[in-house]
Structures are given as structure tokens and as C-alpha cells.
Amino acid sequence: MEELQTLKSIAEMLNQANDLTQMLPSVLKELLHVTGITSGWIFLMNEKGDYTLAADYNLPEGLLWKYKKPMCEGSCWCVDKYQKGRLNRAANIMECKRIENVIEHSWGDTEGITHHATVPLRAGNESFGLLNVASPNKTYFSQEELALLEAIAFQIGTAIKRIQLTQKEQELALIAERNRLARDLHDSVNQLLFSLMLTVRGTQEMTNEPEVKEMLSYIQELSQEALQEMRALIWQLRPQGLEDGIGSALCSYGKVLGLEVQVEVKGVLELPSKIEEAMWRIGQEALNNCKKHAVIKACNVEIQVKDKTVIMTVRDEGCGFHYTEGGSMPTLGLAGMKERAEFLGGSFNVISKVGVGTSIQVNLPI
Structure with a gap:
């Protein structure tokens, strides 16, 4: 019953989350609170295996040395196992290499923490990183504890996947809106400016008044400048050539501005x-x-x-x-x-x- 209440508490928090940078520290704190474990940290991994410390709570002094340098640099056994695809379930890490480094270099008190449990954050076949938890003088997590941590890690992994999909959907919606706005500007304002230039040019040929011709010439210059600015704005909203690479897109944008870009x-x-x-x-x-x-x-x-x-x-x-x-x-x-x-x-x-x-x-x- 206690395990179900823990899972329910975590699930309620995750269901309300829509920002990874806020969600991970909050859920980690809640996890440690309901389980009675004292310290924890979460590593997020990219597809290349590079990791970042995404959240931590109540780390011992030694791991906080120089703005958490022991946690942000170098490798360790859990990260190494994850990168090699050998960490698929919750596991006891017999000793923590990061803690060993703290002790070896006298970076600060480890407060009795020597071991930790490590759990992959997953959703289906996708992996996102690691959840690590530890307590002073605790060298072993039971199978029941690991099973609970694994269930919670799966909830966190599912929430990460949901947030990533939401962010991707928002990015696609933004691109679609930019494309729509670019089309509207091209079909309306851009065409009106072009028509204005043609009208001014035609009007110039209908008058012999020097002052009128000078004013019409000025209007034509302003129209040309406004048309160029509008084309540049449309390019900013919907860059042509970006599918061929950033270099090609910038070269093409330079042409719109009248620049020769090498x-x-x-x-x-x-x-x-x-x-x-x-x-x-x-x-x-x-x-x-x-x-x-x-x-x-x-x-x-x-x-x-x-x-x-x-x-x-x-x-x-x-x-x-x-x-x-x-x-x-x-x-x-x-x-x-x-x-x-x-x-x-x-x-x-x-x-x-x-x-x-x-x-x-x-x-x-x-």
C-alpha cells in the first residue's frame, strides 16, 4: 500500500509537469522525501552518450566541490555501463567512482555515502539518462527497493518523452505559423509594394513637371527600399535554402540584402x-x-x-x-x-x- 501511495504521489507531480528544468529537480526531491533516501541526482544523456547533471538534491559536501565539478566532469561506472548499453535495469553500484575521487583528492566530506543505486530512465525502447540515489552508510538496496525505483524511473522517463514530444509539436507549430505569415506577407504587402513601384514609374512618364518627377522618384526609392526590407523579412520567417545547409542559406540571404557573402x-x-x-x-x-x-x-x-x-x-x-x-x-x-x-x-x-x-x-x- 505504501509503494502504491508513493507511485501515486510521483505520478500526480509528473502529470502536471511541462518543463524538464523544473520537473526533474521537483520530482527528485519528492522521490527522496517519500522513500526516505537522503541524496539523489539525475544524469540526462544525449544520443552520443554525453551526459549532463540535470538535477540533484542534498549532495554531500565533497560532491559540491567547485560548483559540483565532481558530478559534471569525467566518467564513472554507471555512466560507462549506460553508454555501453549494459545498464537496462535498476542495479546496486558497489562503489561510486565520483565518491572515490572526492576522498582521493580531499575535496570535502562524503557524509557516509559510499554506494548508490542507479536506474535507467526509459520509455519503451528509448533511454534518456540515469537516476541515482544514495543514503549514508547504505551499501545495498533490496530487490523491493530497486523495483520501486525502477517503476518511478519509468514514470519519469515517460514524462520526459511526453515533454519532448510537446516541445517538438510546439516547434513545428511555430515553423508552420512562420511559413503562413511569410506567405501572407508575400501575397499581400509584397505585391502591393511592387504594384506601387510600377504605378509610380508609370506616373513619372505622364508628367513633365520637374518637382513632381522628383517627388515621384523619391517615392519610387522608398518603395524599392521597403520592398527589399519586406523580402528580407520574409526570408527571416521562411529561409529558402536552409535544407541545403546553413552556409547555403546565409549565402542566399546575403543576395537578398545585396551583399556578396563568401x-x-x-x-x-x-x-x-x-x-x-x-x-x-x-x-x-x-x-x-x-x-x-x-x-x-x-x-x-x-x-x-x-x-x-x-x-x-x-x-x-x-x-x-x-x-x-x-x-x-x-x-x-x-x-x-x-x-x-x-x-x-x-x-x-x-x-x-x-x-x-x-x-x-x-x-x-x-
């Missing part, structure tokens, strides 16, 4: 959709800046993969501006690029000198 791609890139989207948006803003501020008609884009990181550099030899490297971003556009990169765990840097040009570099983990 693109160099080093290596074969298979980028996650979120990374590709971020690079596209950052690249867009960088090319917009070249067009508006650099006072040039050409720039260079370099994209390469190095040490599980994709690096994109956009350089121009324009007028440049005063900027101290490492300082705050001087414009909202640059600040937005920096925020977008850091949101995905990457970095963003700017180098610029007056009369020399500007270089922006974004590094994103893949």
Missing part, C-alpha cells in the same frame, strides 16, 4: 535543429549589421566543427566601431546574438576596430 564550410555538419536555428538567426543579424553599418558590399562567413563544437565566424572589412573585448554588447542586436548563443550553452565574441572592420564568432556545443 562562405567556407570545414567538415561535414549534421547539426541539431536548435543549433541550426540559432546559427541561422545569429548569421542573419550579423549580415544585417554588415548591410546597415559596415558600409561594404561583401563579407566572409566561416563554419567549422572542432571538439564537439560548431564555430561560426562572420567577418567584414567595413568601418568598424569602438568596442573593448569582453565588455557589454553595444547594441540590442549584438546583445540578442549573445543571449541566443549562451542560452544553448555556447559563447559569443565580438572584435571590432574603427576603420578596420568587425568580426563576430559564435561557439555552440553539438
Whole structure:
């Protein structure tokens, strides 16, 4: 009866969750509370086997050393077994390598924790990571305890899958809405601007008044500029050529802006959709800046993969501006690029000198 109440309590919490970053710490805390286990942590794994510490609760002092460095770096037996596909059920880990490292290097008190249970987080045939739990002086978890942990881990895995599917559905809905808006703009405003240009051109031929011709010429220039801005906006909403790679898309976008973009791609890139989207948006803003501020008609884009990181550099030899490297971003556009990169765990840097040009570099983990 107590086990059923525990499962019910966890299930109710998971059913209400819609954000992984909030759900995992909350459910871990609730799990430890209802089971009486003192400490726990959750590793999430990607398809390449790389892990991240997604949640932890009441870790001993030694594992908290230097902002949880013992938990975020290096490998251990449970992660190694998971990566090799040898961890399919809840299991007792006889000794924890991370705890051993803490003791060996005197990083802090382990508070009596030496062993832990480890349970894969699964939903059907998919695996998402590991749930680890431990208590002081507890060296063994019974089969009944492991069975309960396994049931809870399955609930967590199912919730992770549900949230991921919901996020994917939202992303697809956003793309569909962008495409719809791009079509509407192309079919309405874009066509109206084009018609306005033709009307102005025809009206110019119907008058000999210099002042009228000058005004009509000015209107035609404004219409041409507005049409170009509209085409660029449509491109931002629905990039053509992105299916051929980020380099091709940025080169095509440069043509829309009237820029000659030289693109160099080093290596074969298979980028996650979120990374590709971020690079596209950052690249867009960088090319917009070249067009508006650099006072040039050409720039260079370099994209390469190095040490599980994709690096994109956009350089121009324009007028440049005063900027101290490492300082705050001087414009909202640059600040937005920096925020977008850091949101995905990457970095963003700017180098610029007056009369020399500007270089922006974004590094994103893949």
C-alpha cells in the first residue's frame, strides 16, 4: 500500500509537469522525501552518450566541490555501463567512482555515502539518462527497493518523452505559423509594394513637371527600399535554402540584402535543429549589421566543427566601431546574438576596430 501511495504521489507531480528544468529537480526531491533516501541526482544523456547533471538534491559536501565539478566532469561506472548499453535495469553500484575521487583528492566530506543505486530512465525502447540515489552508510538496496525505483524511473522517463514530444509539436507549430505569415506577407504587402513601384514609374512618364518627377522618384526609392526590407523579412520567417545547409542559406540571404557573402564550410555538419536555428538567426543579424553599418558590399562567413563544437565566424572589412573585448554588447542586436548563443550553452565574441572592420564568432556545443 505504501509503494502504491508513493507511485501515486510521483505520478500526480509528473502529470502536471511541462518543463524538464523544473520537473526533474521537483520530482527528485519528492522521490527522496517519500522513500526516505537522503541524496539523489539525475544524469540526462544525449544520443552520443554525453551526459549532463540535470538535477540533484542534498549532495554531500565533497560532491559540491567547485560548483559540483565532481558530478559534471569525467566518467564513472554507471555512466560507462549506460553508454555501453549494459545498464537496462535498476542495479546496486558497489562503489561510486565520483565518491572515490572526492576522498582521493580531499575535496570535502562524503557524509557516509559510499554506494548508490542507479536506474535507467526509459520509455519503451528509448533511454534518456540515469537516476541515482544514495543514503549514508547504505551499501545495498533490496530487490523491493530497486523495483520501486525502477517503476518511478519509468514514470519519469515517460514524462520526459511526453515533454519532448510537446516541445517538438510546439516547434513545428511555430515553423508552420512562420511559413503562413511569410506567405501572407508575400501575397499581400509584397505585391502591393511592387504594384506601387510600377504605378509610380508609370506616373513619372505622364508628367513633365520637374518637382513632381522628383517627388515621384523619391517615392519610387522608398518603395524599392521597403520592398527589399519586406523580402528580407520574409526570408527571416521562411529561409529558402536552409535544407541545403546553413552556409547555403546565409549565402542566399546575403543576395537578398545585396551583399556578396563568401562562405567556407570545414567538415561535414549534421547539426541539431536548435543549433541550426540559432546559427541561422545569429548569421542573419550579423549580415544585417554588415548591410546597415559596415558600409561594404561583401563579407566572409566561416563554419567549422572542432571538439564537439560548431564555430561560426562572420567577418567584414567595413568601418568598424569602438568596442573593448569582453565588455557589454553595444547594441540590442549584438546583445540578442549573445543571449541566443549562451542560452544553448555556447559563447559569443565580438572584435571590432574603427576603420578596420568587425568580426563576430559564435561557439555552440553539438
